[in-house]
Amino acid sequence: MANNSNIEMCARMILDTVPEAMQRVRSEMRANRAEYLSVPQFRAMLFLGKNAGASQSTVADFLGLSPAGTSAVIEGLVGHGLVVRSEVPGDRRKVALALTAKGRKDLERTRAAALEGICALIAGLGPEQRRTVAEALELLHGALSR
Amino acid sequence: MANNSNIEMCARMILDTVPEAMQRVRSEMRANRAEYLSVPQFRAMLFLGKNAGASQSTVADFLGLSPAGTSAVIEGLVGHGLVVRSEVPGDRRKVALALTAKGRKDLERTRAAALEGICALIAGLGPEQRRTVAEALELLHGALSR
DNA sequence: TATTGTTATACTCTATAACTATA
DNA sequence: TATAGTTATAGAGTATAACAATA
Numbered sequence: 474m475a476n477n478s479n480i481e482m483c484a485r486m487i488l489d490t491v492p493e494a495m496q497r498v499r500s501e502m503r504a505n506r507a508e509y510l511s512v513p514q515f516r517a518m519l520f521l522g523k524n525a526g527a528s529q530s531t532v533a534d535f536l537g538l539s540p541a542g543t544s545a546v547i548e549g550l551v552g553h554g555l556v557v558r559s560e561v562p563g564d565r566r567k568v569a570l571a572l573t574a575k576g577r578k579d580l581e582r583t584r585a586a587a588l589e590g591i592c593a594l595i596a597g598l599g600p601e602q603r604r605t606v607a608e609a610l611e612l613l614h615g616a617l618s619r
Numbered sequence: 620m621a622n623n624s625n626i627e628m629c630a631r632m633i634l635d636t637v638p639e640a641m642q643r644v645r646s647e648m649r650a651n652r653a654e655y656l657s658v659p660q661f662r663a664m665l666f667l668g669k670n671a672g673a674s675q676s677t678v679a680d681f682l683g684l685s686p687a688g689t690s691a692v693i694e695g696l697v698g699h700g701l702v703v704r705s706e707v708p709g710d711r712r713k714v715a716l717a718l719t720a721k722g723r724k725d726l727e728r729t730r731a732a733a734l735e736g737i738c739a740l741i742a743g744l745g746p747e748q749r750r751t752v753a754e755a756l757e758l759l760h761g762a763l764s765r
Numbered sequence: 766t767a768t769t770g771t772t773a774t775a776c777t778c779t780a781t782a783a784c785t786a787t788a
Numbered sequence: 789t790a791t792a793g794t795t796a797t798a799g800a801g802t803a804t805a806a807c808a809a810t811a
Contacts, residue, residue, distance in 0.1 A: 479746050479749055479750065479753075480738050480741065480742070480746075480749055481734060481738060482749075482753055483741055483744075483749040483750075483752050483753040484734045484737035484738045484741065485734065486752070486753045486756040486757060486760075487640065487644065487737050487741070487752075487756065488644065488733060488734065488737060489756075489760065490756040490757075490759055490760045490763075491637060491640045491641055491644055491756075492641065492644070492658055492659075492662055493683070493760065493763055494633065494637045494759060494763060495637055495638065495641040496682075496683040497683070497763050498633065498634065498637055498638070499779090500683070503779095503780090511799095511800060511801075512638055512801095513638075513800090513801070513802095514800090516638055528769080528770095529769075529770065530768085530769065530770080536642075537639070537642040537643070537646070538642075538801085538802075538803095539802075539803065539804080540769075540770060540771085541770085541771075541772080541773095541802085541803075541804080541805095542801070542802055542803075543770090544770065544771060544772090545800080545801080545802085546800090546801085548771095549799095549800080564768095564769085564810080564811075565769095565809080565810060565811090566768065566769040566770070566809065566810045566811070567768095567769065567770085567810095568769080568770070587634060588627060588630045588631065588634065591630035591633050591634060592626050592627060592630045594762060594763060595626065595629055595630065595633070595759070595762050596626070597761075597762050597765060598629075598758060598762050600625050600626075602758050603625055603626055603629040604625065604629075605751065605754060605755045605758060606629050606632070606633075606755040606758055606759055607625075607628055607629040607632045608751060608755070609751045609752040609754070609755030609756065610632040610633065610635075610636040610637075610755065611632060611636075612744060612748050612751060612752055613636055613640060613741070613752055614632075614635065614636045614639065615743075616740060616741050616743050616744050617636075617639055617640060617643050617740060619743060645802090649802095649803085657776095657777060657778080658778095659777090659778070659779095660777090674792075674793095675792075675793065676791085676792060676793080684778090684779075684780095685779075685780065685781080686792075686793060686794085687779085687780075687781080687782090687793085687794075687795080687796095688778070688779055688780070689793090690793065690794060690795085691777085691778080691779085692777090692778085694794095695776095695777080710787080710788075710791095710792085711786080711787060711788090711792095712786065712787045712788070712791065712792040712793070713787095713791095713792060713793085714792080714793070
């Protein structure tokens, strides 16, 4: 019962705070020179920055989107010249995705701007409070990844 | 410099984890009988459940949306018969919003289902880990609300 | 048959701009 | 002039379903 209230309070905080934080992250991204990159597009680029040559279904898994949705997100990035699709020798169904030179440059800039904006949002927290937040988000990330 | 790395790591965790958590919250809501309520619509209803008679601009502040966007969200709720608009005596520009009886009933059901879904997501965490997460989200909520 | 990806469709989100009505 | 809200418009996000190509 104490256990029950514990887990429910945690769930309530997630329901209250995650959408709020998401709104702010999105606003920060738009405000800080990332006008033409949506959050899913940005996340796809972050993933491709670390996983060059990934297939579209791999990206879909990472983004948590349907194949159709992922296709649309990637299509936008290709349209902006940030990502290229190429064939995978050996399995002609698959598409290998990678950042272009422009994509890598823009990712770097956007990433720095987004981080700066988020730093501004949490500037009011003290060092150990930030440590608590970082630790908790790591826990949450682990729980959601399973 | 240690300070700098601390704040930047926290920002990086936010950028990594908040969108991921948002995806899962949305999926849970859709899966658990809340098919016809989007996250912003649900949040608006939660707010109106505690702030009956609120004006649309008050809801806009809470949601972090523009007046136009808020108008659209509310329009959807009115269309589903979950919210009613009424006049404010004394200032005929304003609109007072409130849940209908159906709205209150659906909110209760949706809220329970959403919490249950989120509880399932974090079931893998231990009690003190959940306490850390809840505490951190409270800190984050406080930081974002300023 | 199962997998990878696309196209079609539909509804919602989100923003900006222009507008009406009221204060 | 300033505020509350709506309408118009546009580009993304997100889902499902139907499809083509490949394995």
